[in-house]
Amino acid sequence: MITQRQNDILNLIVEMFTQTHEPVGSKALQESISSSSATIRNDMAKLEKLGYLEKAHTSSGRMPSRAGFQYFVRHSLNLDSIDEQDVYQVIKAFDFEAFKLEDILDAAAKLLAQMTGYTAVVQDVEPTSQRLTGFDIVQLSSHDALAVLSLDESKPVTVQFAIPKNFLARDLLRVKTLVSERLLDKTVMDIHYRLRTEIPQIVQKYFTTTDNVLDLFDYIFSQLFKELVFIEGKVASLTYADLATYQFLDNPQAVALALRSAISPEEMAQVQVAESQEEALSDCTVISHKFLIPYRGLAMMSLIGPIDMDYRRMMSLVNVISRVMVMKLTDYYRYLNSNHYEVN
Numbered sequence: 427m428i429t430q431r432q433n434d435i436l437n438l439i440v441e442m443f444t445q446t447h448e449p450v451g452s453k454a455l456q457e458s459i460s461s462s463s464a465t466i467r468n469d470m471a472k473l474e475k476l477g478y479l480e481k482a483h484t485s486s487g488r489m490p491s492r493a494g495f496q497y498f499v500r501h502s503l504n505l506d507s508i509d510e511q512d513v514y515q516v517i518k519a520f521d522f523e524a525f526k527l528e529d530i531l532d533a534a535a536k537l538l539a540q541m542t543g544y545t546a547v548v549q550d551v552e553p554t555s556q557r558l559t560g561f562d563i564v565q566l567s568s569h570d571a572l573a574v575l576s577l578d579e580s581k582p583v584t585v586q587f588a589i590p591k592n593f594l595a596r597d598l599l600r601v602k603t604l605v606s607e608r609l610l611d612k613t614v615m616d617i618h619y620r621l622r623t624e625i626p627q628i629v630q631k632y633f634t635t636t637d638n639v640l641d642l643f644d645y646i647f648s649q650l651f652k653e654l655v656f657i658e659g660k661v662a663s664l665t666y667a668d669l670a671t672y673q674f675l676d677n678p679q680a681v682a683l684a685l686r687s688a689i690s691p692e693e694m695a696q697v698q699v700a701e702s703q704e705e706a707l708s709d710c711t712v713i714s715h716k717f718l719i720p721y722r723g724l725a726m727m728s729l730i731g732p733i734d735m736d737y738r739r740m741m742s743l744v745n746v747i748s749r750v751m752v753m754k755l756t757d758y759y760r761y762l763n764s765n766h767y768e769v770n
Contacts, residue, residue, distance in 0.1 A: 431461065431469060432469045432473055435459060436494060437498060438455055439470075439488060439490055440495065443489050447734065449486075450489065451488075452467045454487075470488050476493075480494075496699045496701070498737065499737060503737050503741060505695040505715075506695075507741050508749075509738075509742040512746045513750070515541075516537065520533065520750055524754065527550070531550065531654070531725070534548050534727065535548040535727075538743060540658075541747075542729060542735075542740055543731075544666065544740075545662055545675060545730040546729055547655060547729075548725070548726070548728075549654070549656075549727075551724060552653070553652065553654070555615070555723065556577045556614050556722070558612060558614070558617060559576050561575055561576070563598050563599075569589055570586060570588060572584050575647075578721060590642060600633070601642065601643075608620060617647060617650065618651055625640070625643060655681065657678055660672060666710065667709060667732075684702070685726065688702060689716075693716075694715070694716050695715045696713075697712070697713050698714075710730050710731065710733070711735055713728060713729040713740060713741060713744055715728070715748050717749075720755055720759045729743075
């Protein structure tokens with residue numbers, strides 16, 4: 427453990443270095459630390475010996491090491507901090523009419539990437555835990571129909587599909603009945619399992635030709651099995667990481683899995699400083715923050731950037747954007763109550 431004065435010195439060096447990216451000397455700390463320059467230098471030397479500070483090659487000053495940033499995050503960073511100067515700008519950015527959940531999540535990712543200069547990731551509620559609470563098929567013509575699916579009673583999604591050539595009107599009714607009897611009120615994970623095991627056997631009892639029916643089931647439900655994820659600021663990763671990180675960010679499903687698996691179900695916020703198990707993120711800082719999508723569950727916003735980021739500022743932006751987005755989502759779901767459907 428370090429002393430309170432050493433902790434204060436480390437905090438100041440972290441904050442000053444993330445603002446200027448210049449090594450910090452003892453004289454620069456004297457205004458804030460009521461000790462002599464010699465005492466401050468001794469404490470800085472002790473912090474360096476502990477591995478929390480590093481000497482700069484071109485200066486007598488010190489800068490935080492990777493371990494120093496990690497110590498700061500664990501002991502001094504307030505994960506609930508908010509800077510009021512950001513609130514107005516964020517509220518103004520969300521002043522638009524949204525017709526899809528995706529519009530709001532995408533806008534949040536774009537805003538966080540723009541305001542930080544780093545990479546932002548916004549993920550919907552984890553798909554495997556969502557439940558199918560409504561299903562209907564509306565025939566549009568002799569060739570086309572619309573499947574209307576509702577997840578957790580609050581996210582209607584429509585999927586337009588071509589009716590198989592050998593289908594009769596009663597066959598569409600059979601598909602609807604099968605879904606209602608076998609898949610309704612089941613989780614997405616359970617639906618995925620049943621489509622591979624139970625449904626093929628049942629389809630054989632009702633349909634002479636089964637391949638096109640099973641293809642239709644796969645097509646209608648395929649969107650439910652993918653994580654809805656928005657990534658913005660991928661090019662910015664080339665300024666704080668390498669090509670491997672950029673290439674990894676080009677795979678949204680892999681990114682979503684890595685970020686979600688890094689935070690426990692009990693945690694609402696987490697900051698990893700070069701601690702990710704994903705190799706492409708192992709030299710980056712990852713700030714993750716869960717937020718509530720009304721009626722549905724917890725989604726997540728993440729910020730990926732350099733180890734020497736301004737943590738207080740970045741944490742504030744993540745918090746402000748998350749909270750304003752929840753307000754926007756609450757208004758959005760009031761709008762959905764009037765039976766408007768989201769269309770794929």
